[in-house]
Amino acid sequence: MRYIFFLFFALLSFSGCSKHEEPMAEMAVSAVKLPPKNESIANSDAKDKMADPASPEIPQKIIKEASIRFETDNLEDTFNRIQTAIAANKATIQNDSEGKDYDNIYRNLTVRVPSQNFDAFINAISKGVSYFERKDISSQNVTEEYIDLTSRLKTKRKLEERYLQILQKATKINEILEIEKQISAIREEIEAKEGQLKYLENRVSESTVTIEFYKTIAQKEGVKTSYGSKIWSAIESGFYSLSGFLLWILSVWPFIILFCVLAYFIRKRFKRKKI
The missing domain is CATH 1.10.287 (Helix Hairpins)
Structure with missing residues (x-):
């Protein structure tokens, strides 16, 4: 009987202790402050960026190019205006060519301009242009x-x-x-x-801009030439053609002599056969 009572008392004591330990365990867990989910992710990303030196974002690398063609009344004034824009935007002329076609006089420029001044340079050279035959502006993200x-x-x-x-x-x-x-x-x-x-x-770092501008030559200028001038031009042309023909004969005279000799012997042979 004594053993039964002792066992019953031990069970009561054990249950009482377990009830006491549960709230204390909950207090211990609640005392630890866990960071919010977003904060932990941000801290993790920050650690990854610190661990990786190449993580900072690289600025966008853009290649800009432009091709422009337009007509002008004065080639010299247009070129001076472009030169002013080149100096103002710290650009340089890479190629410069000029010439004359059947109905126009033209000048072509290839300019290298710092990319940060690209838009300002295009706006500067576009001033005073009534219309563009071609204005192509492109950008490529590399x-x-x-x-x-x-x-x-x-x-x-x-x-x-x-x-x-x-x-x-x-x-x-x-x-x-x-x-x-x-x-x-x-x-x-x-x-x-x-x-x-x-x-x-x-x-x-430097954009390429191709500029083509030209001045049209009036076709009516040909009417101003008098009829007598045209006749004299035709005579001169004929004289030059004759001179060219004589020079060509002088350049092939050995072949002409050889041909004449062969013709002489062939003719002489035919005469003998007839006799």
Whole structure:
């Protein structure tokens, strides 16, 4: 009987202790303050960005180009206006050509202008133009290509550093030669990637603008020529043609003499046959 009572008392004590421990456990858990879900994600992203030095966003790489053609009344004034716009926007003339067609006099310019001044330069040279026969403006986003080239270049440089470290530890001649061969191939790839990247950066930093302007020559100017002048021009043309023909004969005189000799002997032979 005594053992039964003791067992009953022990069970009551154990249940009482368990009821006490549950609220204390809940207090311990509630005392820990967990960060909000969004805050934890932001902290994780921040850590990833700090761990990755290439994480900052690269500015957009845009290649801008323009091609313009228009008519003007005065080529010299138009060129002076374009030169003023070139100086104001720190641009440079890459090509400059001029000439004359059947019905117009023209001048063509290829200008390299800093990309940040591209719009201002186009607006400056467009002033005073009544209409454009052609005005093509294009932009090409090469940011993805730029990032890809930069990443590949970085990888190649790391690979080169690794091979250089291996080269320092190599002892056999055949190993050294093989490693140097690999380093040479990697160096060629690095130089090629650097050239592509430099070319891309150059096209991004400076835009190309092609400008064609011309002045029409009136066709009525030909009517002003008198009839007598036309006759004299025809005589001169005939004289030049005759002179050209005589010069051509002088240039082929050996063949003419040879032909005459052959004709003489052939004719003489035919006469003998007739006799």
